[in-house]
Amino acid sequence: MLDVRRMQILRAVVAGGSVTAAAANLGYTPSAISQQVAALEKEAGLPLLERAGRGVRPTAAGRLLADHAAVISRQLAEAETELADLRAGRTGRLTICYFASAGAPLLAPALAVFRARHPGVRIDLRITDDPLSDVAHDRADLALVVTPHSRHPGVRLVHLLDDPYRAVLPRGHRLAAQRVLDLSDLADEPWIRGERPGPCLTPILDGCAAAGFSPGFVVESDDYPTTQGFVAAGLGVSLLPRLGLTGRHPDVVVRRVRSPEPARAIHAAVRETSAAQPVLDRLLTALQETARR
Incomplete structure (x- = not known):
């Protein structure tokens, strides 16, 4: 296998036109340079330099390796630049799983803050059936979830907020005049x-x-607008989470409940190894700031 460091030394010899010039530019002795070139020739199985007056010039094999060394140097420099951008949050890509009622009131404003700070990071948003599994198996970087019944090894839950449930009643209901209801009502x-x-x-x-x-x-629904429609039609009452009431039906009233006040706990799920992605921690910070507001 070719030694990349020796290829860079060969490149310096070719660029300088002599072993002595390469030694002066690299801070080595001419003897050390010659030894490294000889070792590289052994790895390549071909001579890499030939005499040319007081200096040297590359053979076809030497020119080939020197050209590749130049490409490697450029690629390493590009890698270092891209890595610095990734560390600083200037670039990157994150996949987020969320549920619908957390989208507009929680995730959207958090992403607006995050994108203002990190405009070069691409965000992919998805709604999936098993967000915790997606995070655990590296199909998503972060998921918004309600406290799950079971945990996944390697997944950390970060509490964002408690989302209280509200009573949703038909307008004109006998309890609609009360500002706060006992749940037993x-x-x-x-x-x-x-x-x-x-x-x-x-x-x-x-x-x-x-x-x-x-x-x-008496009625089962799978989304909040439809539930409100059934309530508005007088078919019954419901409890819906506050974040799910951003679009309110005109023919329902919403009231706080107590004794007790049910609430769902919303968390961000990330892998335990998420510290390897600094930009993910910054997204988590934006979510926490939005949740506090």
Whole structure:
């Protein structure tokens, strides 16, 4: 295998026209330069230099290796520049998985802050069925998740915020005039289920259990606008997370609940080894700043 350092020494000899000139430019002795060239000739299996008056000139093999040494030097310089840009957050690429109700109120403003600071970083956004697995298997760099029922080895959860649930009632409902409701006030109401079974539905069921009842679901929905539409039509009441109420139906009212107030915990999931990507830590900082606001 050819030694790259010796190739650079050969390049210096070819550029200087003599072993003595290369030794002076590199700070070596002429004897050390000659030894390195001889070792490179042994690796190449061909002579690399020939006498030319008081100096030397490259053979065809010597010119070939000197030209490649120049290419390697340029590539190393480019690699160092790109690595410095990556460390500084001037370049890079991040893949983020998120869920819909966290997109507009949380992720979008965080990305606006991040892009203002790091305009050269490319961001790819995805909604997937198993974001924790995507992070664990390096298909995504970060995922926004609600506290999962199970953990993945090698994945770290960073708490961003607690998103409280609000009661959504038809306009004109008997409880609509109250600013805050006890959760037990809704015990006998028909319910619209706006969450699929999973970590977003669990806080609702746990809250209702703590208030002494189990909600009677009469309609199932898989998105918040549709849920609001069913509520507006008078088919029942619902609990929806605050972040999911950015687009409010005109024929519903939204009220705080207490005793208890259910909430879902939203986290950023990253690999334990994410410290190897400084720019990812800066995105996480932008998410934390947005969550605090």
